[in-house]
Amino acid sequence: MSRSPVDYLHGTLETLILKTLTRGPMHGYAVARWIEGATGETFPVEEGSLYPALYRMEKKGWVEAEWGVSELGRRAKLYRLTRAGRQQLARDTEAWQAFASAVTRVLARV
Amino acid sequence: MSRSPVDYLHGTLETLILKTLTRGPMHGYAVARWIEGATGETFPVEEGSLYPALYRMEKKGWVEAEWGVSELGRRAKLYRLTRAGRQQLARDTEAWQAFASAVTRVLARV
């Protein structure tokens, strides 16, 4: 669906969230910490970006939320990947690879 | 200088422009067409993004502009990379590699 750079670019956080949730249902805070860890702190996830992103994704039907309990026994909203979300992840991943490799190729050019 | 995702993301066009100008002085229109060609049309460069980007970069001292003539004999504003622009490109390239490889690595994870 995405055609312009801004779509790849601005969508990166959403794509990483989708990817994170393939590991199983998770609450927002855990998703953020996991992304940061997995990218070696290269991709900090601010809460002011995280929660709006999760709402957008819920509205688009990519994730479903349910109140539950975190690993530490706290009240937490658990997000689960939907079928549509899984399909979106496949499309996003392909689009990202094309975009990133194109940019990388140009920058690597001598 | 860039620390947050939005800096890598929004800076991509500027980085590609810097890279393009290492090939020698060029006018904006040619820069746009070159980026599109070099990325295999993966990265379309709209004029509404291009010219504002060039002005930002001129203001930041990364490029210098001078009115001249295009290859086709038309009036054109020729942009030239400055020393600061070259240094910025080096930083940007490094930052991009770190960012892109981190995202790619996470998405490739099984």
Added chain:
DNA sequence: CGTTGATACCTCGATTGTCTATATATAGAC
């Protein structure tokens, strides 16, 4: 016992870059 820090969610306003659309102007092709 009070405070700090981590966990966990939420939201507002400002910022910023891109996009679409529009405008101008020239030159060559048909």
Added chain:
DNA sequence: GTCTATATATAGACAATCGAGGTATCAACG
């Protein structure tokens, strides 16, 4: 004469991020 490509410029709308603030719970520390 009109269309297409070249070439620059700008205005307004849009969208995602960021920074900063707020709420609440709980464990650890002194």
